[in-house]
Amino acid sequence: MLQFFRRLYYLVNQTRFDRELQGEMEFHREMAMQHGRSNFGSLLRLREEARDAWGWTWIDRLVQDLRFGLRLGLRNPLYSLFVILIFSIGIGGNTAMFTIVNSVLMRPLPYLGGDRLFVATETIPREQLTNDQVSYPLFLDWQSESRTLESLGAYFVTSDAVRIGKSTSHEQIAYASASLLSTLGITPIVGRTFLRDNAQSTDAPAVVLSEEFWRERFHASRDVVGKAIAVGADVYTVIGVLPSGSSYVAPGVNLWLPLEPMASLPFMRNRDVCFLTVVSRLRSGATISEALTELSGIQKRDQLLFPGVDAGHGVHMQTLRDFIVGSRSRSLIILGTAMFCLLLVVCANLGGLMMERSAARQSEFAMRQALGASRSRIVRQVLTESLLLAIFGGVIGLAASRLIISSLVEAGATLIPADTRVSYDSHVWWFSAAAILLTSIVTGAGPARTMWGSSNTERLKESAAVRCSAPGGRRLRRSLITSEVALTVVLLSAASLLIVSFTRLSSVKPGFRTDHLLTAAISLPATRYETKNSRVQFFDGLGQELERLPGVVQVSAVSTLPISGGDSRGFVTIEKHQFHPDQQPSASFRRVLPNYFQLMGIPVLSGREFQASDQGADNGRPMVVLINEQMAKELWSDRSPLGERIKIGPAESEPWLTIVGVVGDVHNTGLDAQPDFSTYEPFSQRSRDTMTIVVRTSLDPHSVENSAVKMIHRFETEAAIFDVMTMEERLASSVLDWKFNAWITGAFAALALSLAMVGTYASISYSVRQRTPEIGLRMALGAQPRRVMADVLREGLKVATTGVVIGTFAAFALAHAIRSVLFGVTAADPAIFGTVVVVVVLTVLLASLLPACHAAHIDPTRALRTQ
Amino acid sequence: MPMTDTPKPVTPAGALQMLILRVLQSGSLHGYAIAQRIFVLSSEVLSVEEGLLYPTLQKMLLKGSVTAEWGVSETNRKVRFYRLTRAGRKQLEQELSSYERVTEAIQSILRTA
Numbered sequence: 001m002l003q004f005f006r007r008l009y010y011l012v013n014q015t016r017f018d019r020e021l022q023g024e025m026e027f028h029r030e031m032a033m034q035h036g037r038s039n040f041g042s043l044l045r046l047r048e049e050a051r052d053a054w055g056w057t058w059i060d061r062l063v064q065d066l067r068f069g070l071r072l073g074l075r076n077p078l079y080s081l082f083v084i085l086i087f088s089i090g091i092g093g094n095t096a097m098f099t100i101v102n103s104v105l106m107r108p109l110p111y112l113g114g115d116r117l118f119v120a121t122e123t124i125p126r127e128q129l130t131n132d133q134v135s136y137p138l139f140l141d142w143q144s145e146s147r148t149l150e151s152l153g154a155y156f157v158t159s160d161a162v163r164i165g166k167s168t169s170h171e172q173i174a175y176a177s178a179s180l181l182s183t184l185g186i187t188p189i190v191g192r193t194f195l196r197d198n199a200q201s202t203d204a205p206a207v208v209l210s211e212e213f214w215r216e217r218f219h220a221s222r223d224v225v226g227k228a229i230a231v232g233a234d235v236y237t238v239i240g241v242l243p244s245g246s247s248y249v250a251p252g253v254n255l256w257l258p259l260e261p262m263a264s265l266p267f268m269r270n271r272d273v274c275f276l277t278v279v280s281r282l283r284s285g286a287t288i289s290e291a292l293t294e295l296s297g298i299q300k301r302d303q304l305l306f307p308g309v310d311a312g313h314g315v316h317m318q319t320l321r322d323f324i325v326g327s328r329s330r331s332l333i334i335l336g337t338a339m340f341c342l343l344l345v346v347c348a349n350l351g352g353l354m355m356e357r358s359a360a361r362q363s364e365f366a367m368r369q370a371l372g373a374s375r376s377r378i379v380r381q382v383l384t385e386s387l388l389l390a391i392f393g394g395v396i397g398l399a400a401s402r403l404i405i406s407s408l409v410e411a412g413a414t415l416i417p418a419d420t421r422v423s424y425d426s427h428v429w430w431f432s433a434a435a436i437l438l439t440s441i442v443t444g445a446g447p448a449r450t451m452w453g454s455s456n457t458e459r460l461k462e463s464a465a466v467r468c469s470a471p472g473g474r475r476l477r478r479s480l481i482t483s484e485v486a487l488t489v490v491l492l493s494a495a496s497l498l499i500v501s502f503t504r505l506s507s508v509k510p511g512f513r514t515d516h517l518l519t520a521a522i523s524l525p526a527t528r529y530e531t532k533n534s535r536v537q538f539f540d541g542l543g544q545e546l547e548r549l550p551g552v553v554q555v556s557a558v559s560t561l562p563i564s565g566g567d568s569r570g571f572v573t574i575e576k577h578q579f580h581p582d583q584q585p586s587a588s589f590r591r592v593l594p595n596y597f598q599l600m601g602i603p604v605l606s607g608r609e610f611q612a613s614d615q616g617a618d619n620g621r622p623m624v625v626l627i628n629e630q631m632a633k634e635l636w637s638d639r640s641p642l643g644e645r646i647k648i649g650p651a652e653s654e655p656w657l658t659i660v661g662v663v664g665d666v667h668n669t670g671l672d673a674q675p676d677f678s679t680y681e682p683f684s685q686r687s688r689d690t691m692t693i694v695v696r697t698s699l700d701p702h703s704v705e706n707s708a709v710k711m712i713h714r715f716e717t718e719a720a721i722f723d724v725m726t727m728e729e730r731l732a733s734s735v736l737d738w739k740f741n742a743w744i745t746g747a748f749a750a751l752a753l754s755l756a757m758v759g760t761y762a763s764i765s766y767s768v769r770q771r772t773p774e775i776g777l778r779m780a781l782g783a784q785p786r787r788v789m790a791d792v793l794r795e796g797l798k799v800a801t802t803g804v805v806i807g808t809f810a811a812f813a814l815a816h817a818i819r820s821v822l823f824g825v826t827a828a829d830p831a832i833f834g835t836v837v838v839v840v841v842l843t844v845l846l847a848s849l850l851p852a853c854h855a856a857h858i859d860p861t862r863a864l865r866t867q
Numbered sequence: 868m869p870m871t872d873t874p875k876p877v878t879p880a881g882a883l884q885m886l887i888l889r890v891l892q893s894g895s896l897h898g899y900a901i902a903q904r905i906f907v908l909s910s911e912v913l914s915v916e917e918g919l920l921y922p923t924l925q926k927m928l929l930k931g932s933v934t935a936e937w938g939v940s941e942t943n944r945k946v947r948f949y950r951l952t953r954a955g956r957k958q959l960e961q962e963l964s965s966y967e968r969v970t971e972a973i974q975s976i977l978r979t980a
Contacts, residue, residue: 002931003929003930003931006928006929006931007929010929020935020947021921021925023945023946024897024898024921024946024947025898025917025921027897027898027899027940027944027946028898028899028902028917029917031899031903031942032899032917046917046918046921047921049918049921049922050921050922050924050925051925052922052925054925054929055929
């Protein structure tokens with residue numbers, strides 16, 4: 001400790017100490033000379049050695065190196081700016097990507113002990129589903145019998161109209177078991193959460209709010225507890241507020257309602273209705289495979305107890321994070337890898353540039369070494385210079401990464417799960433510091449290595465012009481360019497595959513007309529629209545009002561829009577037909593208003609569309625259904641399905657529906673999924689209080705938007721209107737991730753290609769400069785300029801070929817790894833890989849063309865005179 | 868840089884601190900006097916290189932075994948005098964005793980082996 005203070009004292013009074021030391025040593029020398037000695041070493045050097053004892057010389061050297069580096073950088077501002085720019089691209093992009101990866105995949109979950117949380121889902125092997133939800137009875141069995149799990153909670157998310165006082169809004173709502181919030185380890189910031197005991201009580205049902213909702217609607221007032229909120233038809237009492245971040249399991253959810261009061265409803269008791277997400281907390285000491293065995297055992301026993309239920313289903317357990325992040329992790333890893341490749345390209349590129357620069361300074365280094373600088377001292381200086389540039393680049397890059405992240409978040413990238421905050425933390429700082437250090441070392445290593453390799457006297461002897469670069473240096477420079485080219489091939493192939501996938505996906509015909517279509521979801525106040533008739537009347541009346549607006553051609557509505565996620569599905573039962581329990585097919589179901597097929601441009605292939613008289617049991621008519629072409633073909637092959645009767649959903653409770661027509665296939669679940677079985681029922685037969693209206697317009701649908709929304713509000717002031725979008729916007733947002741992956745990797749690839757071009761240019765022109773005397777000599781001896789040019793081009797081509805070969809192999813491997821995110825293109829598409837190879841080779845040739853021309857125009861007399 | 872000077876008897880580096888502490892025991896001295904004293908007392912066998920002396924003195928300053936103060940030399944020049952501190956005395960005792968132990972051990976090997 002004392003030593004440290006003495007050291008510090010020395011640092012503060014350094015000049016005085018140095019002066020004293022100097023005086024002392026001069027005195028020593030004088031005395032020694034009086035006594036007849038004269039062979040003193042360099043006083044300066046001796047003094048420096050003495051100063052070393054205090055352990056501060058590194059600061060002096062660092063300051064020297066920094067000052068020298070800065071001066072050098074300022075003398076060549078264009079070069080420095082270029083290097084800093086490249087550094088900032090590499091470091092900024094990587095920091096942005098890492099920040100996102102860190103926020104989504106690495107940061108601890110916003111729950112206490114989040115690493116012990118697992119989600120249990122049912123698997124349906126015959127439909128290749130691993131993430132099917134769980135029925136309430138099965139959840140209860142798991143909850144009461146499991147020993148390996150500390151606790152289990154279940155929830156499902158829906159949305160409903162929420163009224164506070166006079167204002168109505170449409171909110172995401174989660175119905176949660178009383179055990180859910182405690183399983184997640186959430187402590188409320190105000191009030192309490194659901195109690196297990198009063199789960200079955202008859203008190204006014206309770207609601208727990210999210211912090212965001214509480215701040216927005218109750219201005220963070222602490223006496224929110226006890227306030228009343230109407231959700232749909234029911235009134236709830238606020239009992240607590242959850243901290244921000246609690247809705248990680250259910251993104252966007254603002255209100256949490258208890259699940260247990262619904263326990264008596266038929267769907268809650270049905271073992272066939274799977275709608276719950278089950279979160280479990282593993283008991284400490286238990287392993288996940290033990291828990292899995294236990295839950296599967298309970299499920300298997302239930303399947304035997306209740307035959308026909310869940311036949312063939314299994315259990316799958318995954319961490320809560322994996323469940324929420326889902327397939328995003330794959331995209332994130334692809335983009336992260338691409339980003340890292342780009343960083344490597346940046347390093348290779350700058351390494352090449354710096355080597356070229358340092359070659360021009362060989363004689364400077366040799367001179368300094370001759371004057372007594374040690375090798376390590378010079379290497380340190382070279383590294384300090386690259387570190388200086390990397391730090392400047394890194395600071396700019398950090399600023400740029402903020403921009404990149406915010407523009408990504410704004411672009412609505414679903415790559416980042418909702419309710420995951422992307423922010424900087426200490427991990428990010430360490431990462432960018434490491435990136436700066438690593439890039440500066442990697443880029444500085446090239447010049448430093450050449451310094452180490454060649455002997456000093458040799459370098460001093462060589463004049464700048466005659467010198468051929470050390471063979472080690474040339475090999476290193478070559479391999480830098482080779483790896484740069486290889487990485488460019490990898491990035492370019494990946495980007496081409498993703499871009500082609502995106503364009504193929506965009507050109508998929510969705511099965512309906514998407515232009516001039518405005519869509520908006522409407523949720524009716526359940527209390528005032530309890531009967532089917534009132535709902536039918538509402539939509540009939542609204543349709544007539546809307547059709548009167550200028551620019552509106554036709555109006556209809558559907559329960560779930562195509563390509564908007566959230567298809568409702570049920571198992572198909574066919575009258576007088578027995579499916580093998582493992583092979584019962586499922587189909588999506590929709591309820592539609594009249595004119596839906598005409599308005600959407602979905603062709604009716606056989607049979608008829610719905611009529612006003614299709615009101616089911618109300619007017620004693622049979623209940624009707626339309627099926628799509630694929631379902632008709634696969635289930636009835638060449639027979640006509642018209643007149644056949646089917647059930648969708650639980651066979652014991654659902655009515656028989658008569659098939660009256662077949663309509664065209666629609667990509668209901670998304671453009672990337674093949675159309676599968678879908679069915680449609682008329683709204684007049686079975687209704688619901690939330691529908692999405694579709695408005696066919698003659699003008700730009702946006703121009704109708706305001707007047708349409710106003711009209712709906714006037715028509716029913718208590719209706720909640722949400723998700724107002726044109727169909728084209730919905731379509732675009734459904735392929736946003738694809739577009740995103742394609743353009744980001746595309747941008748990386750473009751950057752890599754231009755860096756490879758610059759790098760090759762620098763390297764080839766460097767080698768031409770080195771070989772100027774040799775080329776001059778050859779030309780003096782009669783070599784044709786054309787031959788010289790071809791020689792230089794061949795050198796470029798040689799570098800390119802190795803790089804392209806290595807890169808193509810790596811790209812094949814990468815393409816194979818990302819084949820699941822490709823669409824309409826195979827991982828080894830020869831046309832794409834061929835094009836990439838041609839583009840890269842041409843780029844390299846183009847980059848070597850200029851130096852080749854230089855070489856061809858070398859004036860032999862002048863080249864030889866410099867020798 | 869290659870060293871071309873012919874080697875001459877130099878104080879073993881490890882012992883130098885002990886020798887400096889020992890010659891300072893009888894009073895403060897300046898750098899040259901320390902070197903001189905060691906040279907004379909060793910009957911002109913041990914010559915202390917200034918390239919070694921001053922770094923060693925700096926290390927000892929840092930360790931706190933000596934302090935420096937201004938004084939006037941016999942030739943009337945202002946120069947730094949080094950003086951033993953209490954920590955320095957203790958260090959000297961320790962080094963002397965361990966040195967004696969080691970030399971005894973070496974001696975006994977040389978005698979008996």
